[in-house]
Amino acid sequence: xxxxxxxxxLVCFDIYSANLAIGxxxxxxxxxxxxxxxxxxxxxxxxxxxAQSLGTIGRRLGLESSTLTPxxxxxxxxxxxxxxxxxxxxxxxxxxxxxxxRVLEARTEGFARCLIExxxxxxxxxxxxxxxxxKLTAGTVxxx
Amino acid sequence: xxxxxxxxxLVCFDIYSANLAIGxxxxxxxxxxxxxxxxxxxxxxxxxxxAQSLGTIGRRLGLESSTLTPxxxxxxxxxxxxxxxxxxxxxxxxxxxxxxxRVLEARTEGFARCLIExxxxxxxxxxxxxxxxxKLTAGTVxxx
DNA sequence: TGCGATTGCATCGCGTGCGACTTATTTCTG
DNA sequence: CAGAAATAAGTCGCACGCGATGCAATCGCA
Numbered sequence: 001x002x003x004x005x006x007x008x009x010l011v012c013f014d015i016y017s018a019n020l021a022i023g024x025x026x027x028x029x030x031x032x033x034x035x036x037x038x039x040x041x042x043x044x045x046x047x048x049x050x051a052q053s054l055g056t057i058g059r060r061l062g063l064e065s066s067t068l069t070p071x072x073x074x075x076x077x078x079x080x081x082x083x084x085x086x087x088x089x090x091x092x093x094x095x096x097x098x099x100x101x102r103v104l105e106a107r108t109e110g111f112a113r114c115l116i117e118x119x120x121x122x123x124x125x126x127x128x129x130x131x132x133x134x135k136l137t138a139g140t141v142x143x144x
Numbered sequence: 145x146x147x148x149x150x151x152x153x154l155v156c157f158d159i160y161s162a163n164l165a166i167g168x169x170x171x172x173x174x175x176x177x178x179x180x181x182x183x184x185x186x187x188x189x190x191x192x193x194x195a196q197s198l199g200t201i202g203r204r205l206g207l208e209s210s211t212l213t214p215x216x217x218x219x220x221x222x223x224x225x226x227x228x229x230x231x232x233x234x235x236x237x238x239x240x241x242x243x244x245x246r247v248l249e250a251r252t253e254g255f256a257r258c259l260i261e262x263x264x265x266x267x268x269x270x271x272x273x274x275x276x277x278x279k280l281t282a283g284t285v286x287x288x
Numbered sequence: 289t290g291c292g293a294t295t296g297c298a299t300c301g302c303g304t305g306c307g308a309c310t311t312a313t314t315t316c317t318g
Numbered sequence: 319c320a321g322a323a324a325t326a327a328g329t330c331g332c333a334c335g336c337g338a339t340g341c342a343a344t345c346g347c348a
Contacts, residue, residue, distance in 0.1 A: 008255050008256040008259045009188055009192070010270065010271070010273075010274040011166070011259065011270050011273055011274060011277075012166060012170075012185060012188075012259075013185065013188075013204075013205065014273065014274050014277030014278055014281065015159060015162055015163050015166060015273070015277055016163055016166075016185060016205065016206075017205060017206040017277070017281050018159055018277040018280050018281045019159050019160055019162075019163040020206045020207075020305080021206060021280065021281045021284045022155070022156060022159060022160075022280075022284075023305090023306090024206075024284065024306090025284050026156075027306090027307095036333065036334075037334095038333080038334060038335090039333090039334095041156060041157065041160060044153055044156075044157075048153070053296080053297095054296075054297065055295090055296060055297080060157075061157065061160065061161060062160075062161040062164045062165060063164075063334095063335075063336095064335070064336060064337085065296070065297050065298070066297090066298075066299075066300085066335075066336060066337080066338090067334065067335045067336070068297090068335095069297065069298055069299085070298090070299095070333085070334085071333080071334075071335095074333085089295095089296085089343075089344070090296095090342080090343055090344085091295065091296040091297070091342070091343045091344070092295095092296065092297080092343095093296080093297065093298095111152050112152040115152045115155065115156075118283070118284055119279075119280045119283040119284055120279070120283030121276075121279065121280055121283060125276060125279070126154065126155050127154070128272070128276060129154075129155055129158065129159070129276050129277075129280070130154040130155060130158050132265075132269060132272060132273050132276070133155075133158030133159055133161070133162040133273075134158055135263075135264070135265065135269070136162050136165065136166075136263045136265055136273070137158065137161045137162045137165045139262070139263040139264030139265060140165045140166075140168065140169050140262055140263055164335080164336095167335090167336090168336090171336090171337095180303065180304075181304095182303080182304060182305090183303090183304095197326080197327095198326075198327065199325090199326060199327080207304095207305075207306095208305070208306060208307085209326070209327050209328070210305075210306060210307080210308095210327090210328075210329075210330085211304065211305045211306070212305095212327090213327065213328055213329085214303085214304085214328090214329095215303080215304070215305095218303080233313075233314070233325095233326085234312075234313055234314085234326095235312070235313045235314065235325065235326040235327070236313095236325095236326065236327080237326080237327065237328095
């Protein structure tokens with residue numbers, strides 16, 4: 001007989017599993033584009049605002065440079081982005097969309113619809129998730 | 145000027161980032177126990193119900209055998225669980241808690257409180273997340 | 289101005305996470 | 319009951335994801 005699951009089990013299991021489930025949902029959509037799910041998220045950040053530094057992209061997605069550096073290099077190797085040192089601050093590397101990366105956005109237009117259909121969630125529920133996840137992430141203490 | 149983010153960006157980014165944020169929140173809690181976050185989740189499944197097959201654990205967490213096999217072997221190497229072939233069905237491997245794994249649960253009692261304090265979410269919001277994430281994961285089509 | 293502290297990116301090692309494939313066992317079907 | 323199909327676990331290669339660490343550029347403050 002299973003015991004009563006306690007609170008952190010609920011939230012941990014569910015967000016963990018939901019994230020993996022979304023990754024699986026996107027995999028067949030991204031395969032024709034030759035992209036992984038994290039690579040898609042990085043491109044999405046750039047489609048919103050082009051020419052951002054590695055650190056800015058990392059802060060947006062909650063990723064360390066040790067994760068982002070090799071990932072972006074793979075995007076560069078496929079000719080989707082360019083990496084250039086910031087002339088104003090030579091420490092920074094500015095990632096910009098190459099032409100091949102820019103035109104790729106058009107092929108992702110139906111993804112939001114697939115997400116709705118693939119999960120069976122309403123737009124209102126999606127927005128509720130958005131609000132709760134943002135609050136949760138923002139609430140986690142960023143130690144200096 | 146950033147363009148309007150579309151719907152899938154909201155949900156993808158936020159669940160992705162929230163999952164990473166929870167992992168970071170748990171890391172300092174799990175470090176003294178010598179556990180990774182996925183290892184903790186596997187033990188949590190066993191604390192709920194002991195002696196489950198590898199496949200059952202995988203279905204609960206949404207993990208493939210290729211991920212779970214080496215993870216559980218590491219838990220076995222630390223003496224936290226045992227792996228035994230099911231006598232009734234020799235294809236199955238039953239994972240059970242060893243004594244060291246069983247007593248470890250006591251040292252995780254404060255984690256739910258840390259999750260509440262670390263995220264700043266209320267219990268009601270946590271339960272709302274639980275409900276939405278379960279629905280989302282359940283809704284994703286499991287192809288035969 | 290100078291030099292220590294900080295910042296931004298990169299490298300390395302290890303632990304996930306998965307698809308494709310293999311092997312062993314069980315079940316299904318004629 | 320034999321052979322085919324299905325199922326369970328494991329192996330391999332590759333892509334994350336992070337902490338620890340290194341290095342160069344920049345900042346800050348005496």
